[in-house]
Amino acid sequence: xxxxxxxxxxxxxxxxxxxxxxxxxxxxxxxxxxxxxxxxxxxxxxxxxxxxxxxxxxxxxxxxxxxxxxxxxxxxxxxxxxxxxxxxxxxxxxxxxxxxxxxxxxxxx
Amino acid sequence: xxxxxxxxxxxxxxxxxxxxxxxxxxxxxxxxxxxxxxxxxxxxxxxxxxxxxxxxxxxxxxxxxxxxxxxxxxxxxxxxxxxxxxxxxxxxxxxxxxxxxxxxxxxxx
DNA sequence: TCGTAATATTGCAATATTACGATATGAAAT
DNA sequence: ATTTCATATCGTAATATTGCAATATTACGA
Numbered sequence: 001x002x003x004x005x006x007x008x009x010x011x012x013x014x015x016x017x018x019x020x021x022x023x024x025x026x027x028x029x030x031x032x033x034x035x036x037x038x039x040x041x042x043x044x045x046x047x048x049x050x051x052x053x054x055x056x057x058x059x060x061x062x063x064x065x066x067x068x069x070x071x072x073x074x075x076x077x078x079x080x081x082x083x084x085x086x087x088x089x090x091x092x093x094x095x096x097x098x099x100x101x102x103x104x105x106x107x108x109x
Numbered sequence: 110x111x112x113x114x115x116x117x118x119x120x121x122x123x124x125x126x127x128x129x130x131x132x133x134x135x136x137x138x139x140x141x142x143x144x145x146x147x148x149x150x151x152x153x154x155x156x157x158x159x160x161x162x163x164x165x166x167x168x169x170x171x172x173x174x175x176x177x178x179x180x181x182x183x184x185x186x187x188x189x190x191x192x193x194x195x196x197x198x199x200x201x202x203x204x205x206x207x208x209x210x211x212x213x214x215x216x217x218x
Numbered sequence: 219t220c221g222t223a224a225t226a227t228t229g230c231a232a233t234a235t236t237a238c239g240a241t242a243t244g245a246a247a248t
Numbered sequence: 249a250t251t252t253c254a255t256a257t258c259g260t261a262a263t264a265t266t267g268c269a270a271t272a273t274t275a276c277g278a
Binding site: 008091 | 117118119122123125126129130131132133134135136137138139141142145159160161192197198200201204205207208210211
């Protein structure tokens with residue numbers, strides 16, 4: 001096979017995995033970090049910064065956008081991609097919620 | 110292609126991506142959650158709980174273990190896998206550190 | 219020692235991801 | 249209107265991941 005069996009997991013677990021997937025590639029981690037630092041973030045800047053082809057960056061941006069992590073002006077020549085900080089905080093909260101409820105020790109070795 | 114270009118990223122970014130990859134599959138998220146709840150966690154219990162084949166679970170456990178997230182008794186018939194809470198906390202701290210330094214807003218749309 | 223129970227490894231098929239060149243699109247400038 | 253610039257999409261090749269059956273390993277008990 002190769003496809004994930006999604007029907008056997010709870011919604012919370014699927015959400016965490018989906019969130020983690022966004023960060024599971026260094027290009028996307030780097031892109032998010034870069035976007036948060038810039039006043040005006042257009043794709044070509046990111047291309048120069050990260051060192052991947054424009055098509056590849058655009059593809060990663062799509063993944064980030066589909067996760068709801070972008071906002072801004074998507075039209076015209078001077079696109080301004082920005083981090084959706086509210087959504088970003090949702091990610092952080094979901095991770096922390098998962099981490100904080102998954103720390104019980106089961107044995108003392 | 111298909112392989113990641115790792116040489117163009119900082120160590121922090123590669124670490125975050127590697128950490129996220131562990132959680133990027135619902136089976137591993139579920140396994141970690143399950144392990145943390147049990148007194149004695151042996152693989153067969155997990156197989157029954159998660160609903161994947163024993164070989165598949167074992168494979169996911171290997172990924173989790175290679176990330177340093179397991180500890181316990183790995184020998185004999187009655188293995189006891191436990192969550193390495195110290196390492197787990199390292200993951201949480203790395204994520205939070207990344208999240209907290211990546212929240213600056215770049216435009217006000 | 220032999221069998222058994224529990225877990226790991228191997229090999230393979232199906233699918234997903236990553237990367238990039240080529241091309242399309244869309245808005246602004248000329 | 250045409251060109252230009254910035255970004256998106258398409259097509260495709262390379263690689264990675266997921267899942268499982270079959271088999272190997274390993275420790276314990278009879």
